[in-house]
Amino acid sequence: MINKVVNNADEAIADIPDNATLMLGGFGLCGIPENCIAALVKKGVKGLTCISNNAGVDDFGIGLMLKTRQVKKMISSYVGENAEFERQLLSGELEVDLIPQGTLAERIRAGGAGIPAFYTPAGFGTEVAEGKEVREFNGKMYLLESWLQADFAIVKAWKGDKAGNLIFKGTARNFNPMMATAGKITIAEVEELVEVGELDPNHIHTPGIFVQRIFQGVNYEKRIEQRTTKIK
Amino acid sequence: MPLDKIGIAKRIAQEVQDGTYINLGIGIPTLVANFIPEHINVVLQSENGLLGIGPFPEEEEVDADLINAGKQTVTTLPGSSLFSSAESFAMIRGGHVDLTILGAMEVSENGDIANWKIPGKMVKGMGGAMDLVASAENIIVAMQHRSRSGESKLLKECTLPITGIRCVKKIVTDLAVLDVLPEGGFKLLERAPGVSVEEIKEATSGRLIIEGEIPEMKLN
Numbered sequence: 001m002i003n004k005v006v007n008n009a010d011e012a013i014a015d016i017p018d019n020a021t022l023m024l025g026g027f028g029l030c031g032i033p034e035n036c037i038a039a040l041v042k043k044g045v046k047g048l049t050c051i052s053n054n055a056g057v058d059d060f061g062i063g064l065m066l067k068t069r070q071v072k073k074m075i076s077s078y079v080g081e082n083a084e085f086e087r088q089l090l091s092g093e094l095e096v097d098l099i100p101q102g103t104l105a106e107r108i109r110a111g112g113a114g115i116p117a118f119y120t121p122a123g124f125g126t127e128v129a130e131g132k133e134v135r136e137f138n139g140k141m142y143l144l145e146s147w148l149q150a151d152f153a154i155v156k157a158w159k160g161d162k163a164g165n166l167i168f169k170g171t172a173r174n175f176n177p178m179m180a181t182a183g184k185i186t187i188a189e190v191e192e193l194v195e196v197g198e199l200d201p202n203h204i205h206t207p208g209i210f211v212q213r214i215f216q217g218v219n220y221e222k223r224i225e226q227r228t229t230k231i232k
Numbered sequence: 233m234p235l236d237k238i239g240i241a242k243r244i245a246q247e248v249q250d251g252t253y254i255n256l257g258i259g260i261p262t263l264v265a266n267f268i269p270e271h272i273n274v275v276l277q278s279e280n281g282l283l284g285i286g287p288f289p290e291e292e293e294v295d296a297d298l299i300n301a302g303k304q305t306v307t308t309l310p311g312s313s314l315f316s317s318a319e320s321f322a323m324i325r326g327g328h329v330d331l332t333i334l335g336a337m338e339v340s341e342n343g344d345i346a347n348w349k350i351p352g353k354m355v356k357g358m359g360g361a362m363d364l365v366a367s368a369e370n371i372i373v374a375m376q377h378r379s380r381s382g383e384s385k386l387l388k389e390c391t392l393p394i395t396g397i398r399c400v401k402k403i404v405t406d407l408a409v410l411d412v413l414p415e416g417g418f419k420l421l422e423r424a425p426g427v428s429v430e431e432i433k434e435a436t437s438g439r440l441i442i443e444g445e446i447p448e449m450k451l452n
Contacts, residue, residue, distance in 0.1 A: 012378040016411060027280040027281070027301075027303075027317070028299065028303040028305075029296075030296065030297060030299050030303070031297065046334045053317070060307075074410060076357060077357050077358060077360070078353070078356060078357040078358070078359035078361050079356060079357050080357065081303075086355065089355055091398070093430040096355075098355075098357040098358060100358050100359075100360070100361075100362035100363045101279065101317065101321065101358070101359050101360035101362075101363060102279075102320075102321030102325055102360060102362075102363030103362075103363065104317075104378070105316070105320070105321050106318040106321065107317040108317060108318070109318040120325065120363075120366075121325070121366035121367055122325070122362040122363040122366045122367070123366070124396075124397065125344075125394060125396065125397035125398075126362065126392055126393065126394045126395060126396065126397075127394075128358075128362060147376075150451075158423030159298075169297045170282075170295060170297035170314060171278070171280050171282050171297065171299055171300075171314065172296055173281055173283045173298040173315065173316050174280050174281050174316065174317045174430075175315060175316070175317050176316070177316045178316060178317070178318050205316075212235070222297070223296070223297035224294070224296050224299075224304065224305060226299070226302060226303045226304040227294060227297075227304075227305055228288045228292060228304035228305050228306075229288050229289055229291050229294065229305070230287060230288045230289065230290055231288075
C-alpha cells in the first residue's frame with residue numbers, strides 16, 4: 001500500500017512554498033482544516049493565493065493567516081465576517097476575486113475532473129460577466145467559466161483510513177470533496193484515522209485516489225459562528 | 233400601518249405551495265419557515281449542503297458540523313440529506329429548487345435585483361445569491377419598501393451593482409405585495425393593513441401599475 005500517513009500538520013505542510021496556490025475546505029468555520037491552518041501560520045509561508053468559500057473570522061480560520069499577512073490573494077464567494085479582511089481589501093494590501101458560490105464549487109469540481117471550462121447562468125448581466133464569453137443555449141444566456149486547480153488542496157474530514165478514503169459529517173462536507181480532487185497534492189486532516197478495511201466502502205465520500213497525505217488532527221475547536229438554539 | 237419583519241414573513245408564507253423545495257435567504261426569508269401552515273409540506277434547502285432543514289437545536293443538541301447558510305446551528309429532520317456544495321448548486325442551477333426567497337437592496341421594474349455590493353462601502357461578496365437568482369423558477373423578494381434614508385427600493389433601474397437580471401417575480405414589502413410583470417412594471421396586488429395606495433405610490437419610484445380596488449393583505 002502507498003504510504004500516505006504523516007504524523008501531523010507540520011509534516012503535512014512542510015514543503016508548501018511561498019507563493020503557492022492553496023485550496024482550503026470549509027463553509028464559514030464549519031469543516032475547515034484547523035490543524036493545517038495553525039501549521040501554516042507557524043511556518044510563516046507568504047504570498048499565498050487561497051481558494052476558499054470564506055475567509056474565516058478575525059481570530060480563527062483563514063483570518064489567522066490574514067492577520068500575519070501571509071495571504072496575497074483570496075478567491076472566495078463571501079467574506080463578510082472578517083474586519084481585518086475588509087481593512088486589507090479596502091487599503092489594497094489584499095487582492096480578492098469574488099465568485100458566485102455555485103460557480104466556485106463547479107470551477108473546483110471541473111479542475112478535479114479535468115474539464116477546463118463550462119457554461120453557467122450565474123452572473124450573466126452583472127459585473128461578474130465582464131470579459132467573459134457569453135453564449136445562448138435554449139434561449140437563456142450563459143457565461144464561460146474556467147476550472148480552478150491548486151498546488152495543494154487542504155481538506156478536513158470526519159473519518160479517514162490510511163489509504164486516504166474520506167467520510168465527512170453533516171454540513172462540514174461543503175467544499176471539501178471537490179477540493180480534494182483539485183489539488184496537485186491533497187492533504188486530508190481527519191478527526192479519526194483508522195486502518196484500511198475499517199470503513200465501509202459504501203460510505204466513502206472521497207475515494208483515496210484523490211488524497212496524497214493524511215493525518216489525524218488534534219484539539220479540534222470547531223468554533224460556531226452563530227450558535228442558535230430553540231426559543232423556549 | 234407598515235408591516236414589521238414578522239408581518240412580511242407571514243405574508244410570504246402564504247405564497248408557499250405544497251410539495252415544493254425552497255431556498256430561504258438570510259434575514260426575513262429565514263423567518264418565513266416559522267409561518268408555513270402545517271398542512272403545507274415543503275422541504276427547505278440550505279446551499280451549504282443540507283436538504284430538509286430542521287428547527288434550531290436544543291442547547292444539548294448543538295452540533296458545530298451542522299449549520300445553515302447563515303452559519304446558524306440547525307438540525308436535520310427524518311428524510312433530510314447531506315451533500316457537497318457542488319451537488320447543492322446542481323440542485324439550484326439544474327432547476328430542481330422550486331422557489332427562492334431572498335432579501336434585496338434594490339429591485340428594478342424589469343425584475344433586476346441588487347443585493348450584494350455597495351461600491352466602496354460593503355464588499356462582502358455574493359455568496360450563492362447570483363447562482364440562485366440565475367436559476368430559480370420562482371423568485372420572491374422580501375424587503376422594506378424604502379431604505380433607511382427613505383429612498384425607494386423599487387426603481388426604474390437599479391443603481392447598485394446587479395446580482396441578476398429579469399428574475400424577480402414578486403415582491404413583498406412592509407407596505408405592499410407587487411408582481412413584477414414580464415413586460416416591466418410593478419403591479420400592485422395588495423396593500424399592508426391601513427396603508428393607502430397613495431403612500432405606496434409615493435414610496436415607489438419605478439413604474440407602478442394600479443388596476444381597480446387594491447385589497448388589504450389578510451394576515452393571521
